[in-house]
Amino acid sequence: MSEQSRRRPPKPYRKPKKDPVRILAFEALRAVDERGAYANLVLPPLLKKAREQGDFDGRDAALATELVYGTLRRQGTYDAVIAACIDRPLREVDPPVLDVLALGAHQLLGTRIPTHAAVSASVELARVVLGDGRAKFVNAVLRKISQDDLDTWVQRVAPPYEDDAEDHLAVVHSHPRWVVSALWDALGGGRAGIEDLLEADNERPEVTLVARPGRATTGELLEVLGEESVLPGRWSPYAVRLAEGGEPGAIEAVREGRAGVQDEGSQLVALALAAAPLDGPDRRWLDGCAGPGGKAALLAALAAERGAALLASEKQPHRARLVGRALAGNPGPYQVVAADGTRPPWREGVFDRVLVDVPCSGLGALRRRPEARWRRRPEDLDGFAPLQRGLLREALRAVRVGGVVGYATCSPHLAETRVVVDDVLRGRGGPAVSAEWIDARPLMPGVPALGDGPDVQLWPHLHGTDAMYLALLRRTA
16 A cells, blocks of 8 residues: 555545435335335335425335336346346345335336436435445446346347247246236237237326216216316226326315216226116116225116116225225215125125125236235236136126126236136026126127127227226026
8 A cells, every 4th residue: 555545534424315205115114024115105205204294205105116116027128137246146135225226226217217327326325224334336327227128138138039038928928927917828829929918018097987876977077187187087987087197085076075086997897797787677776896985986876877776795894994985975874894704794695786896916006006016926817716706606696597697807817717607607606696797898889809709808008007807797596
């Protein structure tokens, strides 16, 4: 060491700068990872608290939201890039460090934030939440990542499509390989369709409202919100779509329960059940899996217009309370009960229309819950299967002969859709119930690309909705 180096004074310690936007995004990712939370439930209270403390304005909230959801959606791609920049297996990197690296990778590869700002802000975040030692590691990795853009990195870390199509798509579009395989099986077709679907899963979904019949109108919502803030729904006559940044809670009709937030696919499922042709009485309707209450509220409003009554059943008491709040103020008769649809308290054959939107893997709503793709495993479907069959079997018993049952699920996975219906109708795993298919396609007028029928599968890339599935069945004996 030279005499000059020995005499040079050490650099003074610089306290790391706290960036409330990136700290909040990091806290949200840690909650998703550590507690198994969902970002759409964790983020709003964090943003509300930040606003109340005066730390945030609208632009800050938008950036924090983009950092959280963008990082979660592209996590698989970013993990592959990060793995190529370190000298140890990814599993040996502490999860909080990985979260900071992924946030930095998203800023570098998925946003327009300048490279120097993305690296320096991420390193400052690391100093605050991880300490100076690990911040140096973060700095080194992000500088490697910053040397190329996303397309270049993807070409480097993804196997060629010709060698392994599913693994290529998994890395490029940030989905687990098994999910790519399942979606491709359900969708059918070639490369273009599956790539469009996977890309749609990574886009930010619109916020869609439903004007509940007899309580609000789309015209009212359009007038209140103005042409610049809202668009009519694509398919549902009761839907309006909020422009980016719209806040549903600020709308009076939503606060009063006359309108609600509801994906257009969910609206179409309820409307199709209500429109199914029916011989005989049409007085008693059942929503057998009603939580948290969106479809039940729409069904109750539709039933009220015909003088029918809705029974909304939900197994979990806390979710049953949510259903009760969603139905409050409905002009027609309704009742909410906490009951298990596989062991129902109601008598057989007493309902005219029944909907069971069964618990499922949620693979149809990956736009809204991107973390679900990393949380689910193929074996999870085995756990849902008995419940789904049991709920459909009891729904068919609950409806009268000639009545209609709608089996719905927010998953396009064949094991949760047509296979379930076929098994119940054929008596696999339990006694068969006599029923026939109803073609659901004419009951979604104007909606294109509904397939060969008689059931319906909606798709994000084709319809702009969640990937809702619907089978309509009429009990025959």
